[in-house]
Amino acid sequence: xxxxxxxxxxxxxxxxxxxxxxxxxxxxxxxxxxxxxxxxxxxxxxxxxxxxxxxxxxxxxxxx
Numbered sequence: 219x220x221x222x223x224x225x226x227x228x229x230x231x232x233x234x235x236x237x238x239x240x241x242x243x244x245x246x247x248x249x250x251x252x253x254x255x256x257x258x259x260x261x262x263x264x265x266x267x268x269x270x271x272x273x274x275x276x277x278x279x280x281x282x
Contacts, residue, residue, distance in 0.1 A: 239256075250281065
């Protein structure tokens with residue numbers, strides 16, 4: 219099961235909250251500053267039973 223997690227990153231003296239997908243206690247990919255979008259991605263991964271080895275590909279397809 220996938221979960222939403224967040225970290226803060228400082229870039230050129232500005233702090234950003236970055237959202238990521240986590241599974242099995244590991245961050246799979248941090249990819250957005252938009253919490254609502256990140257929640258939708260996590261929901262999509264969980265509802266469709268996406269295998270962990272395909273999660274990055276799915277996220278990349280949604281983001282890029």
